[in-house]
Amino acid sequence: METIPKENGSTTAATPIRAATNPMVTPLLTDLYQFTMAYAYWKAGKHLERAVFDLYFRKNPFGGEYTVFAGLEECIRLIANFHFKKDDISFMRSVMPNCEDEFFEYLTQIDCSDVEVYAIPEGSVVFPKVPLIRIEGPVAVVQLLETPFVNLVNYASLVATNAARHRFVAGKDKMLMEFGLRRAQGPDGGISASKYCYIGGFDATSNVAAGNLFGIPLRGTHSHAFVSSYMSPDEIVVKSLRSHDGSSTCMDFLTLVRTWLSKLQVMRSGIPNFCAVALALNDLGYTASGIRLDSGDLAYLSTEARNFFLSVEKEFNKSGFGKMAVTASNDLNEETLDALNKQGHEIDAFGIGTYLVTCYTQAALGCVFKLVEIKDQPRIKLSEDVTKVSIPCKKRCFRLYGKEGYALVDIMTGEDETPPKVGQRLLCRHPFNESKRAYVVPQCVEELLRCYWPGSSNKPREELPSLNKVRERCMQQLEQMRSDHMRRLNPTPYKVSVSAKLYDFIHFLWLSEAPVGELQ
Numbered sequence: 134m135e136t137i138p139k140e141n142g143s144t145t146a147a148t149p150i151r152a153a154t155n156p157m158v159t160p161l162l163t164d165l166y167q168f169t170m171a172y173a174y175w176k177a178g179k180h181l182e183r184a185v186f187d188l189y190f191r192k193n194p195f196g197g198e199y200t201v202f203a204g205l206e207e208c209i210r211l212i213a214n215f216h217f218k219k220d221d222i223s224f225m226r227s228v229m230p231n232c233e234d235e236f237f238e239y240l241t242q243i244d245c246s247d248v249e250v251y252a253i254p255e256g257s258v259v260f261p262k263v264p265l266i267r268i269e270g271p272v273a274v275v276q277l278l279e280t281p282f283v284n285l286v287n288y289a290s291l292v293a294t295n296a297a298r299h300r301f302v303a304g305k306d307k308m309l310m311e312f313g314l315r316r317a318q319g320p321d322g323g324i325s326a327s328k329y330c331y332i333g334g335f336d337a338t339s340n341v342a343a344g345n346l347f348g349i350p351l352r353g354t355h356s357h358a359f360v361s362s363y364m365s366p367d368e369i370v371v372k373s374l375r376s377h378d379g380s381s382t383c384m385d386f387l388t389l390v391r392t393w394l395s396k397l398q399v400m401r402s403g404i405p406n407f408c409a410v411a412l413a414l415n416d417l418g419y420t421a422s423g424i425r426l427d428s429g430d431l432a433y434l435s436t437e438a439r440n441f442f443l444s445v446e447k448e449f450n451k452s453g454f455g456k457m458a459v460t461a462s463n464d465l466n467e468e469t470l471d472a473l474n475k476q477g478h479e480i481d482a483f484g485i486g487t488y489l490v491t492c493y494t495q496a497a498l499g500c501v502f503k504l505v506e507i508k509d510q511p512r513i514k515l516s517e518d519v520t521k522v523s524i525p526c527k528k529r530c531f532r533l534y535g536k537e538g539y540a541l542v543d544i545m546t547g548e549d550e551t552p553p554k555v556g557q558r559l560l561c562r563h564p565f566n567e568s569k570r571a572y573v574v575p576q577c578v579e580e581l582l583r584c585y586w587p588g589s590s591n592k593p594r595e596e597l598p599s600l601n602k603v604r605e606r607c608m609q610q611l612e613q614m615r616s617d618h619m620r621r622l623n624p625t626p627y628k629v630s631v632s633a634k635l636y637d638f639i640h641f642l643w644l645s646e647a648p649v650g651e652l653q
């Protein structure tokens with residue numbers, strides 16, 4: 134078993150890293166051009182050059198000003214098990230018939246034992262331009278990792294953020310259930326949605342496989358088919374029901390239900406029927422769970438249902454009956470949740486599918502993977518579009534907290550710079566806009582990038598936390614955000630900055646790399 138040194142110097146056995154959740158996540162799950170480049174690096178004798186890549190995104194999704202980072206564990210699982218099988222190599226030979234045998238021998242030997250991965254903990258609230266993951270290693274190997282890493286982070290972070298946004302609108306005390314499996318983009322979309330919506334703050338899923346794989350609480354009601362499958366009460370053949378404590382048996386439960394129904398006022402809905410069954414069950418010591426509304430005006434119907442439950446409680450002295458859980462579903466999204474809140478409603482739990490898991494209002498997060506240094510030489514990607522210019526250098530990243538405990542700004546520095554210190558004023562600069570800068574005296578400094586895969590270095594490796602720990606981190610991080618960054622309408626952008634030294638270097642490199650045009 135692998136042993137790693139702990140920060141305090143002692144060594145403990147590191148928990149072994151499991152295979153990727155989805156068996157389709159293999160070294161072949163990448164774009165052809167990564168192999169083309171790996172071959173070209175190899176051919177040029179460059180393949181072992183040490184390179185540093187940053188994985189980041191450029192813009193927060195859903196018109197918001199924050200993103201929940203997710204997908205890290207699956208990235209680490211991929212690299213922990215990264216090697217080409219014989220069949221993979223044969224396939225690549227058939228795809229690249231003009232490449233030398235030695236190249237395929239090289240591919241056979243590749244693993245990630247010489248790759249270092251630093252990342253922000255999964256479940257953290259993150260912002261544009263700040264590297265979520267920094268990957269360092271032989272350029273050919275890290276190049277092959279680009280597509281799977283971006284793939285594993287993109288949807289995971291997008292859907293976790295979508296879930297967090299739905300939670301924000303619904304409020305803390307509502308039960309949120311992810312109901313999206315049938316509408317998700319295929320099996321992986323469905324499983325991933327269940328996992329990452331849970332991280333983003335959902336309480337449960339209807340997806341049984343996700344419950345089995347990840348231990349996410351399973352919840353569910355029943356569908357229209359079940360109700361409409363009965364054409365008449367005559368179809369109910371087994372009429373007896375044992376009391377909850379087993380002490381007696383009601384021989385004709387249907388008649389008991391009908392007796393209750395005759396006592397309830399008539400309402401043109403299933404509510405009196407439900408109440409009659411619930412009251413009959415109550416007679417036998419059972420507690421009914423509640424109802425689900427799946428059509429019509431959910432604010433109105435939930436309020437009517439609640440009033441009915443309360444009147445039953447009062448009229449028949451059934452303590453607690455008024456608190457019967459009301460679940461709602463049917464094309465819910467942030468807007469409908471917000472509208473329901475504004476109107477007032479009596480819904481306790483929401484089941485949300487299509488809009489949540491398909492991320493209907495934003496198709497992708499747009500993560501990118503950019504080379505920032507090779508052979509100790511910083512690299513920059515230039516673009517006419519300033520938002521696409523990358524931030525060069527192997528960097529360290531910090532989150533600085535202010536007096537009130539809220540996060541104030543993220544700052545990137547060069548690797549060898551003195552890190553920010555509590556109580557010490559430092560200049561934080563916008564990476565590209567000269568006039569945007571601020572002094573900050575941090576009350577707390579959090580280093581964002583931590584070592585999740587030390588490669589051949591002897592750094593201690595962060596353990597991969599359980600899903601519940603990741604979810605807790607997410608909840609706690611969202612709490613620490615100032616409310617103006619979180620609001621849905623015109624939220625304040627969170628500041629992402631670079632140190633004065635890094636700022637000067639970016640602009641020096643930019644000028645030295647940008648060709649000077651000639652006017653004629």
Ligand SMILES: Nc1ncnc2c1ncn2[C@@H]1O[C@H](COP(=O)(O)OP(=O)(O)OP(=O)(O)O)[C@@H](O)[C@H]1O
Pocket residue numbers: 427428429430431432433462463464465466469472473476
């Ligand atoms: N009080 C409300 N305020 C705002 N939106 C609501 C309210 N009640 C329901 N909605 C939303 O209105 C839409 C109603 O859609 P639609 O008319 O297609 O459904 P329906 O006819 O009620 O039900 P079904 O799915 O059975 O056809 C859904 O997106 C639902 O979430």
Ligand SMILES: O=P(O)(O)OC[C@H]1O[C@H](OP(=O)(O)OP(=O)(O)O)[C@H](O)[C@@H]1O
Pocket residue numbers: 312313315316356427462463464465484485486487488
């Ligand atoms: O509405 P969503 O947010 O996608 O949540 C999942 C939906 O799945 C079920 O609908 P069903 O498959 O029965 O289809 P229908 O409601 O369109 O008839 C359920 O009744 C919800 O309406």
Ligand SMILES: O=C(O)c1cccnc1
Pocket residue numbers: 312313339352353354355356425462484486
């Ligand atoms: O349990 C439910 O009510 C449910 C589950 C998935 C989709 N729609 C409803």
Ligand SMILES: [Mg+2]
Pocket residue numbers: 427462463464
């Ligand atoms: Mg529906």
